[in-house]
Amino acid sequence: MTAVEATTARPARTSGGARLVNRVFLVRELGILLALGLLVAVTAIANPRFLGAQSIKDLLLGSTILAILAVGQAVVVITRNVDLSVGSILGLSAFATGSLFVASPGLPIPVAVLVGLVLGAICGAVNGGLIAAARVPALVVTLGTLYVFRGIDYRWAGGRQINAADMPDGFLRLGNDTVLGIPLLTLVAVVVLVVAGFYLRSYRGGRELYAIGSDPDAARLSGIPVGRRVFFAFVASGALAGLAGVLHAARFGTLDANAGINSELNVVAAVVVGGVAIFGGSGSVYGAALGAVLLTTIASALPVLGINPFWQRAAVGALILAAIGLDRALAIRVARRLRGRSSHG
């Protein structure tokens, strides 16, 4: 039979493509890491205090909340959707945590964390449900819930402010304690990151999220429950935003209805800079978290370098353009090499 003859005629090629793809994957996350290293090095040379223990702790604390939001956002973006309501969910969850402690000061901390998570998950379920039921693009639905959730927050807070004095010390310590010099909050973020990364990489459900983002119609044809998986992605993103809200309350202590306002585009920026394709299908949560760290570092490095802080936004913008440009260049290079190397010789 022809098929068998062909097999024996030529030995199977070693996985050159695999190495190439792996390298690209590494390059993508390595690139952010390199940029981060370069930025820290330059800043430290200009001002050695930038690498002081307190400064590093501030940097890590500052990136933690953005990184958690970015992990949730990455899960959604991988499915070719976007969640613009995360900032409002954070605000709602943060204020709920504060109010909870005002109402019952003796509440165990894990309960407060759980309440924040569940509240966020419910908000995420509202997003996911609307998208699935109304078949409206996520961009529009979450733009709407961005205002709805924030409106609920305003109505609830009504100009009130919750101060650190209203919250138990144990809870506030959570926001400042360190383990071996690493803030506790950062460790929480690392756990979230590793769990999300592991699920996306090693479980069928996770891989199906990539498949949906890569080609939604093909996903439907191959029997993937697209609606359910996307719903799940939004619940996950909402729950992580809820968690971020609890951590926000623990870290800042002072809460009003404006917590987390305007942070949604920062989150999307972190995800894009971190190499998650905005049209879904590729990227990783690790990249998104690194993107969050890089953006936070830029914000704190620019004043140290004596650069006008007004430039900060421009720098973030330039970084987004650079990230997209890099992705495009890499994609073209990979495409050319894969095409040039005919798979049948």
Place this chain on the structure above:
Amino acid sequence: MIGVARSEPPVSPPLLALSGVSKSFGAVAALRDVRLDLYPGEIHALVGENGAGKSTLVKILAGAHPPDAGTLTLDGQPLVPAGPAHARAAGIAVIYQEPTLFPDLCVAENIFMGRQPQRSLRRIDTAAMRTRAGELFARLGVHLDPDRPARGLSIADQQLVEIAKALSFDARILVMDEPTAALSGVEVERLFGVARSVRDAGAAVLFISHRFDEVFALCQRITVMRDGHWVSTDPVDALTIEQLVRRMVGREVSSLYPKEDTTAAEPRLEVRGLTRQGVFADVSFTVHSGEIVALAGLVGAGRSEVIRAVFGIDRYDRGEVLVDGRRLAGGTTRAIAAGLALVPEDRRQQGLVMELSVARNATLPRRWSLSRLGLLTGAAERRSARTWTDRLRVKAARLGDPVWTLSGGNQQKLVLAKWLSTEPRVLIVDEPTRGIDVGTKAEVHRLLSRLAADGVAVLMVSSELPEVLGMADRVLVMHEGRLVAEIPRGRADQESVMLAATGADPR
């Protein structure tokens, strides 16, 4: 002669049997009372003209469309496909002409999506997945790297990935919808080898193709469909190509097509050696003033691509386009200025702006000539729109109504009105009567005919053979990106055009 409905079932019972299957989309009946038996160990060809209902049948087998009526039985058990996942679980694998892969994911993952091998804690066993993908490719006798992403694979390789997917879940029925349309000779041979080995393993293969040589080389039995009906099922050696073509075409040419006789005058549109790498090659023809020339061929033969290139939408690598003897540089703006007009195939997507008013749409190409000092005056717009919609008898309640409120036939007439108002010297129409009712059809034909009588050169792409034969002064036939025949009106009939279009009889 062999009886039309004769078929000799092999000894074993059928693996899959369809009987009385019907399916309608709105008012259009795509399938009516269709039957089909697939036996283990056979490759069964399904042939028919464009629009005969083959693709709908495939969609039903794939579980993508539920049938309105009729039964499917698999191994003697009734089967009601509840969706693609269910059809797949029942052992039916469908390979579409354009495979549906996930470009960002690696080949192995594309094969095993949703069924990845697992190890402890239900984690995906990447190594096992890679090994098994490698084994599948070895069985198919191809060398594809399981780790490379699906992006950038040729159509042939994508089909192999789909076949590997089918093998991976032991599909017993493999449906291939025009798999060879985009393949080269070597790739076709390899695909045939794979199809035969799948057959020899006891599966049934349903092979849909327009290429008769392939059908006769590969298949054991042939089922012919026409206009949504089952026509015949025969063993392959009981049929000749001529008989097959007659059964596919099988209908009378109606007198619906009132082409007035005109005398062709000076050449209006000349196309010389037009080539676009991999799409069409060396296409040359001339359309004279007062003439209707039809460009016939099967879907995918490159007809629409040629006219897009002529109109300046797509670039071409070699060749030239001349209008009234003057060479046309690229770009649609220049093409329109030179007197070309294109009525596209997909009027919703390309021909009209559905949200804008009837009047706006009718005057869109002339918005500059109708405006004064850069401002478009409503009165001029409405006056001109009224003239042209009256001339074409477009039925719209008000000229201010959005276009999507019009019926399909009126939309088509509006697209024509829009371009006719530019007073073109060359009119190119792509599938001018697709999806419109018989009455409107005749009106469109009358209109095209009158335009030609007025001295316009008309180039018409049409998949409807009766329309081609009724309207055209000359028929140009394309096959796989090449112009393979030019048949004058007197010698053009259904069989000569079909034979040329399928590449069976290159003249």
